[in-house]
Amino acid sequence: MKRFACALFLAVLLCGGSALAQQKESPKTRVEKTAPAAPAATPAERPAAAERKAPPPAEERRPPEAAQRPGEDGERPLAAMKFDMTEEPPVVTHHQITVDGKLLKYTATVGRLPIKDAEGRIDAEMFYVAYTLDGADPATRPVTFAFNGGPGSASLWLHMGALGPRRVVLQENGFMPASPYRLMDNPYTPLDATDLVLVDAIGTGFSRPADTEQAKRFWSVKGDIASFGEFIRLYITRNERWSSPLFLLGESYGTTRSAGIAGYLMDRGIAFNGVMLLSTVLNFETLIGTKTNDVPYPLLIPSYAMIAAYHHKLAPDLTADLAKTRAEVEQWASNQYTLAVNKGDALSPEERQQIVDQLARYTGLSKEVIEWANLRPDVRTFTHYLLADQKLRVGRLDARYTGPDPNGFMDTPFYDPSGAQTGPPFTSVFNNYVRTELGYKTDTPYWTSAGQSGNFRWEWGSAREGFTDTATPLRQAMVKDAYLKILVMEGYYDLATPFYAADYTMQHLDLPPAFQKNISYAHYESGHMVYLNMPSLEQMHRDVTSFIRANLGAAK
Numbered sequence: 001m002k003r004f005a006c007a008l009f010l011a012v013l014l015c016g017g018s019a020l021a022q023q024k025e026s027p028k029t030r031v032e033k034t035a036p037a038a039p040a041a042t043p044a045e046r047p048a049a050a051e052r053k054a055p056p057p058a059e060e061r062r063p064p065e066a067a068q069r070p071g072e073d074g075e076r077p078l079a080a081m082k083f084d085m086t087e088e089p090p091v092v093t094h095h096q097i098t099v100d101g102k103l104l105k106y107t108a109t110v111g112r113l114p115i116k117d118a119e120g121r122i123d124a125e126m127f128y129v130a131y132t133l134d135g136a137d138p139a140t141r142p143v144t145f146a147f148n149g150g151p152g153s154a155s156l157w158l159h160m161g162a163l164g165p166r167r168v169v170l171q172e173n174g175f176m177p178a179s180p181y182r183l184m185d186n187p188y189t190p191l192d193a194t195d196l197v198l199v200d201a202i203g204t205g206f207s208r209p210a211d212t213e214q215a216k217r218f219w220s221v222k223g224d225i226a227s228f229g230e231f232i233r234l235y236i237t238r239n240e241r242w243s244s245p246l247f248l249l250g251e252s253y254g255t256t257r258s259a260g261i262a263g264y265l266m267d268r269g270i271a272f273n274g275v276m277l278l279s280t281v282l283n284f285e286t287l288i289g290t291k292t293n294d295v296p297y298p299l300l301i302p303s304y305a306m307i308a309a310y311h312h313k314l315a316p317d318l319t320a321d322l323a324k325t326r327a328e329v330e331q332w333a334s335n336q337y338t339l340a341v342n343k344g345d346a347l348s349p350e351e352r353q354q355i356v357d358q359l360a361r362y363t364g365l366s367k368e369v370i371e372w373a374n375l376r377p378d379v380r381t382f383t384h385y386l387l388a389d390q391k392l393r394v395g396r397l398d399a400r401y402t403g404p405d406p407n408g409f410m411d412t413p414f415y416d417p418s419g420a421q422t423g424p425p426f427t428s429v430f431n432n433y434v435r436t437e438l439g440y441k442t443d444t445p446y447w448t449s450a451g452q453s454g455n456f457r458w459e460w461g462s463a464r465e466g467f468t469d470t471a472t473p474l475r476q477a478m479v480k481d482a483y484l485k486i487l488v489m490e491g492y493y494d495l496a497t498p499f500y501a502a503d504y505t506m507q508h509l510d511l512p513p514a515f516q517k518n519i520s521y522a523h524y525e526s527g528h529m530v531y532l533n534m535p536s537l538e539q540m541h542r543d544v545t546s547f548i549r550a551n552l553g554a555a556k
Contacts, residue, residue: 078215079455083208085122087114091439094134097165097185099192105134106165106191110440112206113234115218115227123214126231127206129438130239131165132195142194142245142273142548145232147201149253151224151458152450154204156430157422158251158278162531162540163196165189166437168429174532175401181425183433188541193548194247197235202227203450206442212455219450220459221468225260232261233270245552249276249544252497252528256281256470263473266480274485274551275474276544279494279528280502282471287501289378294341297376299501301333302326304363304382306492307399311387313364326492329362330500341375379495380414393417398527399493418527423448475509478518486519487547489540494528520547 090111097104109132112125133141146163147155160168160183167186171177190196200207202218209215217223236242250258255277262275281287289296308314309322318325340347340355347355355375360367365377369385377385383394387402391409395401395418403417427448434440450456460468478484488506490499506519522543526536 078212078457080212081209081215081453081455082211083125085114085125085208085210087122087125088112093437093439095165095437097187097189097191099187099189102192104165104191107132107134108438110434110438113231113238115202115230115234122210124202124209124218124227125207126202126227127200128197128231128235129159129164129434130195130197130235131189131191133191136195138241139243140245140552142247142552143197143236143241144190144194144247144249144276144548145197145199145228145235146249147199147228147254147257148251149255149257150201150204150450151219151253151256152201152204152456153253154200154446154448155198155254156205156426156446156448157529158249158254158531159198160426160430160433161529162186162537163189163198163249165191166433168425170425170532172534173400174398174526174529174534176421176425179424179428181428183429183437188537190541190544190548193545195244199228199231201450203453203456204447206444206446215455216459219457221256221260221461221470223459225257225264225470228257228261229264229268229270232265233268236270245273245548246270247274247276247548247551248272249278251278253281255279255497256468259470259474262477262484263470266477271481272477272484273553274487274547276487276489276547277502278489278530279491279497280488280505281497282474282502282505283467283469283508285467285469286504287497288467289376294338294376295504296501297341297378298333298338299504300377300379300382300495300498301337301359301362302329302500303399303492303495303498304365304377305329307382307394307495308362308364308386310400310493311364311394311402313386315361318361332358332362333500347375383416383495395419395527396495397422398491398529398532399495400527400533422529422532471505471509475511478509478511478515482515482518483551483553484518485547485551487522487543488519489522489524489530489543491524491526491528491530491536493526494530496528499523 088111090109093108095106095108097106109130112127114122115124115126117123146158148157160166165186166183169177169182169184201224202209203215209218218227236244248258248261258275258277259282262272285293285295286299287296305314305325306322309319309325337355340351352375356367356370359365359370359375363377363382364386365382366385369381370377373381379396383396383399386394391404392402393405393415396416398418401418401421403420405412405415431446434446445452447453478486488502490502492499522539524530524533524536524539526533531537531540
């Protein structure tokens with residue numbers, strides 16, 4: 001049952017995002033090597049009377065088949081597939097950009113690295129784009145490996161929204177513009193502080209498994225960590241970066257992966273200077289509510305309050321000082337509310353009414369909806385009913401976004417307007433950018449999601465292991481290396497990985513006080529992809545570059 005519940009979050013954790021930049025176009029690229037041949041790849045106010053209906057039964061609100069638990073009885077086997085594993089030389093181009101008034105000349109390297117078995121057979125190839133500053137000393141120049149999550153998401157979101165020297169143009173607040181979509185220089189790329197390697201997980205982007213059996217191996221928590229660990233080892237080997245300060249930056253399930261990689265590679269002699277966790281989930285017990293797991297519900301309430309305030313659904317006394325309100329809600333959620341849900345059916349009528357009243361005050365939901373949800377409004381319920389009086393759905397990845405349900409207010413099982421807003425611009429821009437400016441010529445489709453293969457299933461692990469957890473290997477890495485620093489970056493309007501849930505996880509690592517000091521936090525007035533919002537992107541650049549420069553170790 002726990003594994004089934006974990007799988008429900010496949011669709012939730014896919015990341016995306018973008019923002020707007022004003023800077024001159026970069027110069028034309030100079031291609032030094034031919035692109036690889038294309039592999040043989042295929043495919044608060046109460047709702048109006050007509051809206052005051054109880055949420056549909058759980059079985060009517062299940063996500064698509066692709067998100068169901070691996071190994072479900074009666075599930076069809078993976079279809080046979082086979083991909084070309086021929087190694088090809090990477091494509092190298094040269095560019096320049098101005099960041100903080102300084103001209104940076106850099107090299108972009110695009111290609112695929114082989115993931116081999118013990119006998120040297122290629123089991124998969126992983127696609128990457130590396131940006132390296134020209135003329136820098138590898139012994140002191142940091143390199144950051146970055147990726148999105150999913151699981152099953154490509155890394156174009158971080159690449160074209162936050163980190164890369166070129167980025168997609170959206171509106172100032174991060175909302176989608178009219179097509180066709182454009183690309184501009186990114187004045188907030190952290191290339192001024194670190195080299196960057198953007199990596200696509202196997203089965204996403206242009207990364208491919210050799211065949212079906214290898215796909216099964218890598219489409220799992222442990223197999224995924226191992227593949228990224230081997231990619232990093234091979235990259236620093238082939239590019240002679242063993243002496244460089246090393247960093248990880250993962251978003252969403254990419255934080256799950258980053259924590260796992262830190263522990264995995266520590267045991268193989270590779271230590272990181274820092275790990276940056278953007279929109280964090282390390283322990284899925286904090287996200288997946290069940291009849292016997294009430295942990296997630298108190299951790300959602302502070303996010304609900306911030307979102308309700310954004311949409312003007314809170315009382316004026318609560319919106320006058322949001323920092324004070326946030327602290328008040330966190331305190332109530334961790335104490336009175338937690339005690340109440342832990343009582344379950346033993347809660348007295350008087351106690352129950354007190355909780356209903358306070359939840360309505362802090363979340364903007366009607367008391368009727370809160371009763372329907374048995375005092376435990378989940379994300380689907382909240383996003384559906386917060387703006388029910390306007391017949392609008394609130395975004396899950398970024399709750400600033402709103403939109404009508406595609407099939408009508410009561411006939412759409414689930415819809416995330418924030419996800420719908422980011423997909424087209426990022427997909428269009430990246431496909432053009434990689435082939436034109438970066439010179440990577442291929443007919444192979446770039447899969448923004450492994451689900452586009454029509455053959456994707458994720459293995460979460462054995463039921464006896466409980467909820468998926470990589471907080472444990474992160475703790476192990478931290479106590480084995482007293483110099484390892486962690487930066488946790490959180491968006492207040494993120495319902496996929498709520499900020500208070502991330503705080504809860506980091507505060508339950510059971511670390512001695514000296515090691516607790518190695519964890520720092522950054523908060524943003526944004527959602528899951530904090531970089532969608534231009535002021536948040538600028539802040540993220542400051543936070544990331546300051547973190548890296550402060551943690552170079554012996555390379556300072």
